[in-house]
Amino acid sequence: MKLDVNVLRYLSKDDFRVLTAVEMGMRNHEIVPCELIDRIARLKHGGTYKVLKNLLKHKLVHHDSSKYDGFRLTYLGYDFLAIKTLVNRGIFSGVGRQLGVGKESDIFEVVKEDGTVLAMKLHRLGRVSFRAVKSKRDYLRHRSNYNWLYLSRLAALKEFAFMKALEEHGFSVPQAVDCNRHCVIMSLVPGYPLVQVKELQNPDVVFETIIGAVIRLAEHGLIHCDFNEFNIMIDDDEKVTMIDFPQMVSVSHPNAQMYFDRDVECIYKFFAKRFNMSFEENENNSDGSEVEIDEIGRPQFSEINKNSGFLDKELAASGFTRKDQAELEKAWGFLILLCHAAPQHYFFQPESLGLGHLSLKELTEGDLEKHSDSDDEGTGDDEDEEDEADINN
Numbered sequence: 200m201k202l203d204v205n206v207l208r209y210l211s212k213d214d215f216r217v218l219t220a221v222e223m224g225m226r227n228h229e230i231v232p233c234e235l236i237d238r239i240a241r242l243k244h245g246g247t248y249k250v251l252k253n254l255l256k257h258k259l260v261h262h263d264s265s266k267y268d269g270f271r272l273t274y275l276g277y278d279f280l281a282i283k284t285l286v287n288r289g290i291f292s293g294v295g296r297q298l299g300v301g302k303e304s305d306i307f308e309v310v311k312e313d314g315t316v317l318a319m320k321l322h323r324l325g326r327v328s329f330r331a332v333k334s335k336r337d338y339l340r341h342r343s344n345y346n347w348l349y350l351s352r353l354a355a356l357k358e359f360a361f362m363k364a365l366e367e368h369g370f371s372v373p374q375a376v377d378c379n380r381h382c383v384i385m386s387l388v389p390g391y392p393l394v395q396v397k398e399l400q401n402p403d404v405v406f407e408t409i410i411g412a413v414i415r416l417a418e419h420g421l422i423h424c425d426f427n428e429f430n431i432m433i434d435d436d437e438k439v440t441m442i443d444f445p446q447m448v449s450v451s452h453p454n455a456q457m458y459f460d461r462d463v464e465c466i467y468k469f470f471a472k473r474f475n476m477s478f479e480e481n482e483n484n485s486d487g488s489e490v491e492i493d494e495i496g497r498p499q500f501s502e503i504n505k506n507s508g509f510l511d512k513e514l515a516a517s518g519f520t521r522k523d524q525a526e527l528e529k530a531w532g533f534l535i536l537l538c539h540a541a542p543q544h545y546f547f548q549p550e551s552l553g554l555g556h557l558s559l560k561e562l563t564e565g566d567l568e569k570h571s572d573s574d575d576e577g578t579g580d581d582e583d584e585e586d587e588a589d590i591n592n
């Protein structure tokens with residue numbers, strides 16, 4: 200997605216006031232009625248309508264008149280709200296080049312006043328799915344009203360909380376700097392994703408470090424769930440940094456064993472193929488650790504001492520709640536279903552999503568319906584009044 204931050208410069212206070220009003224209205228409306236936006240924004244002389252036109256021109260809001268005249272935020276509009284908040288907080292002052300396009304995120308460089316460069320991850324849950332939804336109207340009729348902005352905010356909150364906790368426990372992860380809405384600011388990791396690395400001086404050492412990290416994570420009560428060559432960064436000194444945490448689960452998750460084995464398997468496969476490593480004769484743990492291994496050396500989930508760390512429980516108390524986790528898991532299940540509904544719109548396979556908290560067998564079309572139905576609550580007038588009260592706070 201193009202992020203033309205120059206537009207930010209031309210947006211006035213009133214523009215942001217109306218954009219914020221749309222955001223507030225979206226708490227209980229998928230499409231926010233124009234009158235409600237006007238009531239929340241309280242601009243004089245019908246100013247809201249003029250501003251909405253300007254926001255629409257810059258694609259910060261989307262107009263929908265299918266049921267009534269209203270607007271919703273676009274991801275770009277949400278980006279601008281997050282960026283403005285973080286700039287106001289003094290976290291950074293400029294946005295630079297795009298660093299990466301993830302499955303459901305965009306990563307940019309951002310610069311602080313003093314020239315320090317950081318990384319900004321904008322979560323975009325459902326981005327790929329929007330396309331699929333459009334092309335499969337019949338299949339997905341009335342089922343696409345997931346609140347993706349809200350879910351992206353949850354994903355960002357989770358990623359930030361996990362990154363911070365992992366860093367505090369000595370894991371090699373980016374430093375978590377700040378988080379607002381669907382946006383996480385972290386330190387810039389030098390180097391490249393492992394998938395781009397063709398040669399290593401010490402593939403054995405790098406391999407042991409990576410597998411060691413998976414084991415240590417589990418000992419701390421966590422499983423990455425998308426631990427592969429795309430989410431491991433390597434710098435020129437072959438230092439390993441892991442990234443991308445919104446899909447992590449606790450070792451007490453019902454599918455924990457499967458996720459752990461899959462993370463381990465991904466690493467074994469990649470190193471065997473890319474660096475011609477052979478695991479057949481691996482009889483001992485070369486790193487001297489005490490974790491049980493199978494006949495070709497893979498660590499066994501059942502043998503890991505999961506009582507030594509309580510990071511999963513600590514995190515449950517970090518502001519990212521169990522309910523948030525459940526909602527995110529449902530959304531990821533929904534994404535997987537969409538992949539199957541319109542696979543031609545995905546440049547990845549559902550299996551490689553790493554988002555499989557709910558296995559496909561567990562999900563049915565009925566679930567899909569149920570999830571989206573539950574978003575329709577709360578359109579009462581009382582809530583509108585609450586929105587109006589809030590904007591001046």
Ligand code: ADP
Nearest residue numbers: 299301302303304306318373386387388392443
């Ligand atoms: P997704 O969840 O969409 O896969 P990732 O967090 O894996 O997003 O990021 C996508 C890509 O962006 C990564 O593969 C990497 O190239 C780049 N990237 C992400 N975080 C950083 C960072 N902190 N520093 C440098 N590059 C990063």
Ligand code: MG
Nearest residue numbers: 301429430443
């Ligand atoms: Mg990734």
